[in-house]
Amino acid sequence: MDTKPIVKLQNITKVIGKKKIIDDLSLDLFAGQITGFLGPNGAGKTTTIRMMTGLMRPTSGEVFIDGQAISTNFEESMSKVGVIVENPEMYKFMSGYKNLLHFARMNKNVTKDRIDEVIAQVGLQNRIHEKVSTYSLGMRQRLGLAQALLHRPKFLILDEPTNGLDPAGIREFRMYLRKIATEEGVSIFVSSHLLAEIELMCDRIAVIQNGKLISIKEVNGEQESYYYAEVSPKEQAHAFFESKDMKVENFEKGFVIPLETEAVPALITEMVTSNLQIFSFSLHKKTLEDQFLEMTGGGQIAESHKK
Amino acid sequence: MLNLIRNEWLKLWSKKATWVMLVITALLMIGLGGIFKWIQSQTDQVDDWKQSSQAQITSLEEQLAIPNLSDDELKSFEDALLIEKYRLDHNIAPISSESVKGFINEIPGILSIITLFTVVVAAGIVASEFSQGTIKMLLTRPVKRWKILTSKLITVGIFAIVMSAVLLLFGVITGYIFFDQIPGRSLEVVNGNVVDVSFWGRLLLLIGLSLINVFVIGTLAFMIGSVFRSSSLAIGISIFLMFMGVNIVLILSRFEFVKYILFANTNLTQYIGNNQPMIEGLTMPFSIAVISVYVLVFLVISYWSFIRRDVAA
CATH class of the missing domain: 3.30.70 (Alpha-Beta Plaits)
Incomplete structure (x- = not known):
């Protein structure tokens, strides 16, 4: 495995008001690896993810994507990141296709062929020209995934990704993530409350509590029996x-x-x-x-x- | 940047409300044309401009006899007098309110409806991204935040211009459909001489100056929308100030500082033709300077808030 991390969180601390939400958190994520992110409610999962996606600024510390710091090289670093933060909220008054076009225009080098390819990958061909307001939650999740994959990111962040998918959809989704991780060497970071889900999906699990990383372990690694x-x-x-x-x-x-x-x-x-x-x-x-x-x-x- | 503006423009016109505003603008002009025509048909007095011009001269001379007139008042009365006398001497009729030109001349005044629509769009263009939750999608793309905000600001500007063009277009069409071509010209005093006013040139100038007012109020709504991330608050405050601003200025008009209030200066059309400004001593360059400072402050606050603040919701 490539030893150079795709994503590097370096001594991230986030203080909101007087409360330390994230306390000196460091974490490396590698290519081809799916890392699960677990923690009780309020542990700081969402805040961590927001800082990895540039929605929030760390009070101190730095997030590096493929060697580039988010705070100084925002455009270069974010062009390698695909994001689904919580429920993928799309423009409901536009069709799924127009939504994808919209986000494609915000990236360089996303062709119409690529858009069609992604639509086929997530299985939305038949409904893509309908308004998003007519979509079910599961279909919106698929559209969200399509949006996150448009620009072939090296790093994919997913917050509660299977929320709203049916069992077949979850299975398909899991297979798909596994496929892009192994075939395209994408590093994937998944936060979820569904522990069984994480266990099935991930190579590695990071656990956060009270803003501190308390454990990182390999799922299929050496385990006590x-x-x-x-x-x-x-x-x-x-x-x-x-x-x-x-x-x-x-x-x-x-x-x-x-x-x-x-x-x-x-x-x-x-x-x-x-x-x-x-x-x-x-x-x-x-x-x-x-x-x-x-x-x-x-x-x-x-x-x-x-x- | 062009792609970002295209995105904003397409999103704007994907909303039904935007089309409703467009249709209202068009219907409003046609409707106003009909109403004006109807009112004129009810009052069928034969309008003799020479008589009313003569009456105007008498009244102006009486007003000029009042002692202690301010400079602005004096100039305004004297100029008006010059023009009326010139009309009678050279037999130049004014533009009749029953003519095509008369109706078209109303258009700059009706432009305030565009302010209303622009406020709605400016207030919502940032705030709605927050309320829909799409802001998270928008800000995690590889595009810096200032670019996104700029594309939105430009989109609001283009919207205001397009709506004004629609208003003008339908106004002109309505004018030609409902009203008659009656000869008449506007006159004004320049350096003591009475001169002709180019009809279309003046119309476009007035519309342009009214558009500045639209932009200023739009920027205010844009700022409130991006700071508070709530479009209803932004619409409420902006429209309140838009209607109350002038009244506030009038109430406070005896104080010197009133000159520095934004709303004493936003109506730049007050300096065109033989009008006297709302507050004594105001001039066009002064107003432009005041407006620029306010707009700059609004923009700095908008950008600062949009770029620096965390997206938590």
Whole structure:
């Protein structure tokens, strides 16, 4: 993988009023990689994205797109960025096609052929000449995506992109993002509340809380594995695990045990010889949701702040 | 930049409201023509310009006899007197209100309707992007913010000019349809001599000067719209000031500072022909200077606010 980041957030801090919304956040995004952006409500996701798209200025720090600072080289850097910020709001009184023409005129080198190509890619051929006010939310999302892709961006920012898409649409959308990431080397940054969605879509997940980046992890990278075991009698089992210095958690009717796959047969043999009765022993997959809640410490909303 | 202006222009005319304004402008001129014609047909007095000119001379001489006239008043009365005498001496009829030219001469006065429409467009052109949420799309394109704002400002200007042209066109057509060609000429005093006024030249000059008024109020609405990002507020304040501005000036007219109030100066047509200015001592160059300062301030505030502020909503 190319080691030079497409997007570089360097010590970004944003103060609104007296409240520090974003606190010294640094993050690199690479070509061909889809990065998920997670965080509880009010953690600063939207503010971060607004600063990456030039809608807001950081109080200190700098955002670089392909080596160019947004604050000093706005036009050069933004020409490499495709954006869907929240719901793609289009001009409802114009047709989808005229909307695309409008945004095409704001970029250099977007031909009519390219517009038609993008329309075909998002599957809007049949309705493109109708007014946007007649579109469903899903169709507007597609139009928003088409708009973001017009100028072949190197970097795509999506805020809640699948909001309003039907299941088939979400799947198609996911496939499509994966395709442009791998084939065209586009770096993609997706913010979403749908954890399962992020898990399926992303290579890498960044978690933000109270304006600070608290974790970046690879989704398919090295993960600790856990096993779920239903064992009886419970007290005896507890003593057994304690004697082996294993940190188990109570979970439903049994325990969750952190364990390497190779060590499973040996452990089971030992448990049987220690007269423990095993009713169930299976791989326990910690979902992203569990990890997320663990990291962010539950569902409390970050301290209120004045907007 | 041309592409940006094209975008703004297409967006503007994609809205029904814009077309409604255009149709209203056209219908208004035709309607006014009809109403004027109807009123004239109700009052069928035979208009003898020589008689009324004579009456005018008598009345002007009486007014000139009043002691302690101001310089502006004195000049205005004397010039008017010169013109009336010249008319009688050389047998030059004034432009009759029942003639084609008479109706067309009303057009600069009716131009204030264009101010109204321009205010609506200027107030909404930035504010509506915020209320529709499209501002996020617009400002994340690789185009600097000042360019976007400039394209919008220019679009408002073109709109005002196009609407004035439509008003003029329909006014002239209506004039020729409803009214008769009656010979008549305007006269004015230049350096003590009575001279002919070119009809079309004067008409275009007056329309041009009225357009400056349209631009000034439009810039005010544009500023409020881009600072507060609310078109209703901008329309409200601008139209209030447009109608009340002159009254405020008249109420405050005994103070010296009134000269520096924008609305004492926006009506540049007051310096054309033998009129006396609304406030004593005002001159065209002074008014142009005052207007320029105000417009500059409006623009600086608009640009500063649009470029510097975060888009949070």
